[in-house]
Amino acid sequence: MSASADSFARLAIEMHEAPGVEETIDAVVQFALQALSCTYAGVALYARGSRPEVAAVTDPVVADVYDLQLSSQTGPLVTALQEKTTVLIRDTTTDGRWPEWAAKVAALGVRSVLDVPLVTGGGAHQTVGVLGLYSPVADAFDADDEAIAHILARHASVAVASARHEATMAQAVDARKLVGQAMGILMERFDVDGDRAFAILKRYSQDTNTKLRDVAQHLIDTRKLPH
Known part of the structure; x- marks a missing residue:
């Protein structure tokens, strides 16, 4: 055929x-x-x-x-x-x-x-x-x-x-959105600028050996940073 x-x-x-x-x-x-x-x-x-x-x-x-x-x-x-x-x-x-x-x-x-x-x-x-x-x-x-x-x-x-x-690419876009939302929460709660908010997320990511997007997702879901 x-x-x-x-x-x-x-x-x-x-x-x-x-x-x-x-x-x-x-x-x-x-x-x-x-x-x-x-x-x-x-x-x-x-x-x-x-x-x-x-x-x-x-x-x-x-x-x-x-x-x-x-x-x-x-x-x-x-x-x-x-x-x-x-x-x-x-x-x-x-x-x-x-x-x-x-x-x-x-x-x-x-x-x-x-x-x-x-x-x-x-x-x-x-x-x-x-x-x-x-x-x-x-x-x-x-x-x-x-x-x-x-x-x-x-x-x-x-x-x-x-x-x-x-x-x-879709995962990367999704990760950027999550990080952006998490940064917004930190900026509002602690009255910090975007650079400082990102630095906080990055530090938690490194300290807990957790992907940045997962730290952001946790913050969005619980309104708390990982221990």
């Missing part, structure tokens, strides 16, 4: 308009089911500062396939993440690269696997996750499927990076 330029354009718009990372990834896996010869699809993403986590699946069997690899840190998903390379398994009953994992996956009814890394561009290419495509049919993925999967992965990589950036 081939995906037209129109359908990719619609996907790009849908991903761009998605309100967050979770919705973005859901759009990706649903599109994969329509555009590729797969029965199941899923995405695993690197959470910040931790190991990959299952972000979206179209069927519980995909979560099982992922969990088997994430717990043992071996398998095509892990290889795709670490080596930033696409991994194709034509038949889990005959592929010998990860025999223990393959046997378990074959028992789940999955015969074909195509794992494509989600890699962001820029100076240092960074793997943000993997798009996994699965079929109960052996040798389900041909060259066209692989090409479409790569295009989809590029779309997904950009969309995830953009959604994460927007979320980070």
